[in-house]
Amino acid sequence: MRATILIIDSEIETLPRDKSKGAKFRATSDAVFGQGEVILDSWLHADILKYMSGGTRRGRPDIVHHALSLCVSSLAYRRGYVDVIVHTRKDDVIRFGRNAYVPQNYFEFLHMLGALYVNGHVGTGESAITIESVSGLDELLKTVGSELNVVMSPHGEVKGLENLLRGFGSKTASIMFGGFPEGEYRSPAYDLADITVTLGTEWLNINAVTAEILRCLPK
Numbered sequence: 551m552r553a554t555i556l557i558i559d560s561e562i563e564t565l566p567r568d569k570s571k572g573a574k575f576r577a578t579s580d581a582v583f584g585q586g587e588v589i590l591d592s593w594l595h596a597d598i599l600k601y602m603s604g605g606t607r608r609g610r611p612d613i614v615h616h617a618l619s620l621c622v623s624s625l626a627y628r629r630g631y632v633d634v635i636v637h638t639r640k641d642d643v644i645r646f647g648r649n650a651y652v653p654q655n656y657f658e659f660l661h662m663l664g665a666l667y668v669n670g671h672v673g674t675g676e677s678a679i680t681i682e683s684v685s686g687l688d689e690l691l692k693t694v695g696s697e698l699n700v701v702m703s704p705h706g707e708v709k710g711l712e713n714l715l716r717g718f719g720s721k722t723a724s725i726m727f728g729g730f731p732e733g734e735y736r737s738p739a740y741d742l743a744d745i746t747v748t749l750g751t752e753w754l755n756i757n758a759v760t761a762e763i764l765r766c767l768p769k
Contacts, residue, residue, distance in 0.1 A: 551631075551715055553723045553767055554694050555760075557617055558637040558687060559736045560729025561610040562644075564667050565590045565598070586664025607732055608639070614729045615659050617760045618652045626767040635694070636729065639736060641684050647676040687737035696724035701739045702759060706748030712766040714747060727759050 565588040592599055592609035599605040614636055626632045628648075636644040644666065646652070650673065653659045662679070666672050672679045684690050691699060698721055700714070708714055715723060726739055740746060749762055 551718060551720060551723060551768060553626075553631065553715070553725055554633045554635060554696060555621055555763060556635050556637060556690070556694070556724055556726045557614055557729040558726050558739060560614045560636050560638045561608050561731070562614060562636070562638045562642070562663065562729070563590050563608070563640055564588060564664075565595060586661055587667040589660045589663045589667075591660065607730055610729075610731050611660065611663060612656060613731060613756050615652075615656055617729065617756050618646075619654060620757065620760045620764065622646060622650060622652050624764045625769045626764055629769065631768045632764075635690070637684075637687060637690055637737075639730075641686055641690075642681055643684050643690055644679065644681050647673065647678040649676045650679050651677060652679075687739060688742055691724060691742055694724050695722070697721040698723040698745070699743045700725045701735075701743035701746050702727040702749065702763075703740070703746050704748055704751065704753070706746040708745060708747045709750065711747050711749070711763065714745070715766055725763055727756070727763070729756070 589611055590599070590609040591611060595609060599609050602608060618634065618636070621627055621632070621634045624632070627634065630648065634646050638644070653662055662672055666679060666681050670681055684693070698718055700711070700723060702725065711725075726743065728735055749759065754762075
């Protein structure tokens with residue numbers, strides 16, 4: 551089976567220009583990634599977020615950073631069994647080449663995202679990370695074109711991802727889970743999915759969910 555991991559409704563966005571003057575960790579010229587935007591972060595910009603709608607949920611690129619670090623360093627990814635895509639709250643789509651470099655240091659990761667939003671890409675060829683806009687999750691799923699769309703949820707119909715994927719043999723699958731700290735999917739993930747899967751009734755953070763998904767994929 552070949553799979554695409556989609557981290558959807560991720561809380562990654564740039565700090566609005568009218569609020570970025572004087573903000574902590576403002577855009578700078580970076581030796582590795584170049585000039586960049588300011589990426590909204592709930593800790594760095596707590597004073598700004600409290601005046602923004604949905605502020606308790608927004609500004610969490612750290613959540614995606616944890617999941618990405620696991621995904622792109624996994625055997626399944628390096629051996630070509632899985633692709634990884636990040637979809638954001640504003641319907642931006644970030645794609646990763648097979649040899650893409652995702653910084654382990656969180657602040658370097660913020661710099662990379664900032665440069666990505668300015669330039670549209672970081673790196674070239676199989677090392678490229680690119681960003682584009684789509685009209686919504688439905689358009690993204692059409693471009694991926696998987697035969698099976700799975701969404702992860704504590705309220706899923708099916709328990710256990712491994713047996714499900716094994717049963718679909720050589721088909722391609724998209725496995726979606728949220729890149730946000732609280733609440734539900736903003737996108738119509740349940741309507742667009744063929745099946746909803748739960749890993750159990752316990753609350754799991756994104757590290758645990760990512761690890762369980764990777765464990766179920768071919769290596």
